Amino acid sequence: MRRTLVAALAAGVLALLTAAPSSAINTYNSAPAPERTEVGAFVGLYDRDGDGYLDRFRWYCSGTMIDDDTYLTAAHCTTGGLPDDRYFVSLEQDVQGLLDDYDAVNGPAPTEPAALQAYLETKTQYFLDQGWIVEGTPYQDSAYPGTSADSHDIGVVDFADWETNPQDVWDFTPASLPTAGQLDELGSRALDAAEWWTVGYGTSEALRGPGGHTHPGGGERLKALVDFNAINPTWVRLAMNASRGLGGACYGDSGGPNFVELDGELVLAATTITGDAPCYATNVAYRLDTESAREFLEPFVDLP
Template structure:
């Protein structure tokens, strides 16, 4: 089960109706992440009804700046959008409040997107994804970028941030499971909280605010890392809208963007399954966009 964009949008009404304060990542063992300025919200402006008029502007995924003009995310975040969709990145800590304020002012989605750009809350870019996506279970090729190389304004013109450090080729394999299990892991994103049971079934409140949570290493596969999100062990975790966001591991005192959030269990209680950035396939896709270690 991918943390698909459509699922995020389908639960949007429940999120707006909820009285729970907006938050990203799971609510347990999670804290705001204002210092993670390299992590941003993936936003889109699109025509949801097919009448040629944009009628949605919202955050849909997460991602990370890996240089001044390259934002790393997931291919399932960039894939299968209606013609004419425009894509943006915001490195603001809280995009949901800005969206709520725009709605209160009666702005249309197109006006809201324009306001975000004019007031330096978002920058428009161009999406690219691994052409081999969706691949197979062994390698989903679920990796994409929003690129600003051909844009007059890139995120570094608007925000101050230090790009995330990518791993060297095969670095996780060289370290092995024992070393990775001993290391500290951190997931960051703008997504919703874990499932909340209510009279109408499960909802996923919150989202649109950059949050972080510790996670534990569970297993290393050819292109995947499995991370534990179990609360009793002090972990938090990722949920809907965190797709494409970073999973950092601290190695020799340095934070490395080891993998990106892709999928997990439906209620977002147990496992985050993340796509490695040190594999040959990931590096082959990234090479045209960013200088690799």
């Protein structure tokens, strides 16, 4: 994926593809989320090894539609691409299943670089023709990777200049963003009393086996109940301990939403960025009500 995370946050975080932190929904205490139609997978057709040939077509992060033509994700998901790389969003429930079904009928994929690129380009076009993905343009906060105090780890995929946007393909209601400083105004006691949900497409929590941890699965939209732990000027920390009936985030969920229920409405309070390496304990999410987050988002979306 050729992405990086702020050094202060990267300790203990594994790479999903080559050097990228990403998180996902655990298998314990989680469930499919077909009703969360505004949440989608970030999909790339890209040159992983920099040899001039496109060699991967897959999902690798999560995110949320925040208006008809803006998909919110993490900056570390949208940076590091090469000129020929292409980026897409899918709001399908099971993206990995669609990828697997295609390969089962049309595979195996060739290994020779030029032939593999041709195979993946044909596969990509098929997904476009089927309405399973929509192509867009990625942007990220110019201040990323920032500092541990504010990583500026926020990005979008924008469809404003493309002929097709996700609203043309899928039926969804964009997520509601928080107002400026809303989480601070509520305070820790109210945030702790509220219900929190994390949603995404990522892999499962670590399984121990010969050779160390593995993180199976991923590519299906799941949801899990999490619990408020702490807040600081740019981060929300969310507990996801299985023993408390909670689920949580793991690899492949970066950029995905963390909703808080306020007065009966789900508000997209923060996006998943990192957590503990085995995905057992903590989801660290980037707040969306801060001045820096809102300054980045303002050119793309009408803010509340």
